[in-house]
Amino acid sequence: MSQRHRQFEENLRQLALHCREHSxxxxxxxxxxxxxxxxxxxxxxxxxLSRQQERRLNERYDECLKLIHHSELExxxxxxxxxxxxxxxxxxxxxxxxxxxxxxxxxxxAEKYYRVANNDDGHPCHTTDAYRSxxxxxxxxxxxxxxxAEPILRKLSSTGLIDRHVIHDNVHPKLHSYYHLGIAAxxxxxxxxxxxxxxxxxxxLLAYSEVLKAVDFNxxxxxxxxxxxxxxxxxxxxLRIMYDPVREQDAQQYERWSEQLLSGNLQPGDEGIESLxxxxxxxxx
Numbered sequence: 486m487s488q489r490h491r492q493f494e495e496n497l498r499q500l501a502l503h504c505r506e507h508s509x510x511x512x513x514x515x516x517x518x519x520x521x522x523x524x525x526x527x528x529x530x531x532x533x534l535s536r537q538q539e540r541r542l543n544e545r546y547d548e549c550l551k552l553i554h555h556s557e558l559e560x561x562x563x564x565x566x567x568x569x570x571x572x573x574x575x576x577x578x579x580x581x582x583x584x585x586x587x588x589x590x591x592x593x594x595a596e597k598y599y600r601v602a603n604n605d606d607g608h609p610c611h612t613t614d615a616y617r618s619x620x621x622x623x624x625x626x627x628x629x630x631x632x633x634a635e636p637i638l639r640k641l642s643s644t645g646l647i648d649r650h651v652i653h654d655n656v657h658p659k660l661h662s663y664y665h666l667g668i669a670a671x672x673x674x675x676x677x678x679x680x681x682x683x684x685x686x687x688x689x690l691l692a693y694s695e696v697l698k699a700v701d702f703n704x705x706x707x708x709x710x711x712x713x714x715x716x717x718x719x720x721x722x723x724l725r726i727m728y729d730p731v732r733e734q735d736a737q738q739y740e741r742w743s744e745q746l747l748s749g750n751l752q753p754g755d756e757g758i759e760s761l762x763x764x765x766x767x768x769x770x
Contacts, residue, residue, distance in 0.1 A: 487615075490615050490616070490619055493616065493619055497619065497620065497623040498623055498626070501627040501629060505627060510675055510679065511629055512629070512630050512675045512676065513620065513629050513630070513632070514632050514633075514634055514666065515621060515632065515633040516617070517612060517617070517633075517634045517635040518600075518609075518611040518613065518647065519611060519652045519655050519656065520583070520599035520600070520603070520646045520647045520648055521580070521583055521587060521595065521648050522648060522655045523655040523721065523731060523732060524577065524580055524725070524729050524731070525576035525577055525603075525606040525607075525725075526606055526608040526609065526610060526721075526725045527576075527607030527726050528576045528577035528605075528606075528607065528726075529575070529576075529607045530542075530572050530575055531572075531573055531574050542568070545564070545568055546568065546578065549561050549564050549565050549578075549581065550581070553581065553584070558588055561581075561585055562582060562585050562586075565581055565582050565585070566582070569582070574601075576602040576606045576607070577727075579599075579601050579602035579605060580598070580599065582595075583595045583596075583598035583602060586598065587644070587646070592646055593645070595646065600614070608724055610655070610721060610724055630673055630674055630675050632666070632669050632673060634658075634666060637665055637666060637669055638651045638662055638665075638666075641661065641662060641665060653714065653759075654714050654717060654735075655718075660759050660761070661693060661759070664693045664696060667696075668690065671690065692763050693762075693763050694762050694763045703761070704752065704753050704761070705746075707746060707753055707758070707759060708744075708746040708747045709743070711740070712739070712740065712743045714739045715743070718732050718733075718736040719732070719736050742756075742758050746758065
């Protein structure tokens with residue numbers, strides 16, 4: 486376990502201990518990483534390369550990208566796998582393999598490569614399996630009820646991936662996803678006990694649109710959130726060593742959506758914008 490994972494575990498343990506000592510009931514969510522939305526921040530080889538070796542690796546990788554660009558996916562997969570065999574744990578290669586398998590509708594295989602790409606990212610801004618293990622370990626140690634977000638979000642995605650069907654940017658769930666995570670919390674043993682004791686538990690759950698109405702969330706709030714998303718995506722761009730136009734393109738898209746929502750040219754649910762109604766949210770590829 487790395488030093489940062491040990492420190493994270495110690496911080497979690499202190500939090501759990503504080504709650505126990507002060508009789509604070511707690512319910513934890515086990516977070517999950519997005520899959521295939523943004524490329525890794527930092528790829529690194531497991532051994533030191535000479536300049537010539539590094540140049541050759543980049544040349545071969547660029548050849549794979551050209552094959553992908555021309556939809557020669559089987560050839561790209563073959564060459565990417567050869568690269569990965571020679572240079573294991575390079576997250577950029579693993580990520581591109583995941584993308585290829587998505588294009589072939591092989592979503593379970595894509596999930597495998599996206600997961601290892603997330604875990605091998607040298608500067609992750611998302612949850613890795615190592616962090617998930619630490620959270621599970623401390624929750625079990627202190628008998629804290631834990632809700633795993635992964636199976637909940639996978640069921641909401643038509644691909645079964647933690648992708649743009651359920652994730653708003655690269656990290657945060659969409660509104661519909663938050664709603665279903667909230668239902669999972671409502672059904673937890675802890676909240677059942679607390680709400681029954683307070684005579685507040687009801688078998689009639691509010692619909693998604695009713696929840697938004699209850700907190701007065703409307704298109705203006707959605708527009709503001711999209712403005713903030715654009716800012717965060719540009720901050721994420723600073724974490725990546727190699728330039729990736731996708732983050733800036735996504736930031737510009739969210740800014741356009743925000744402006745169009747505020748001007749009335751688009752409504753929630755239009756053109757990939759999140760819906761505020763109870764209809765099934767549109768699937769965004």
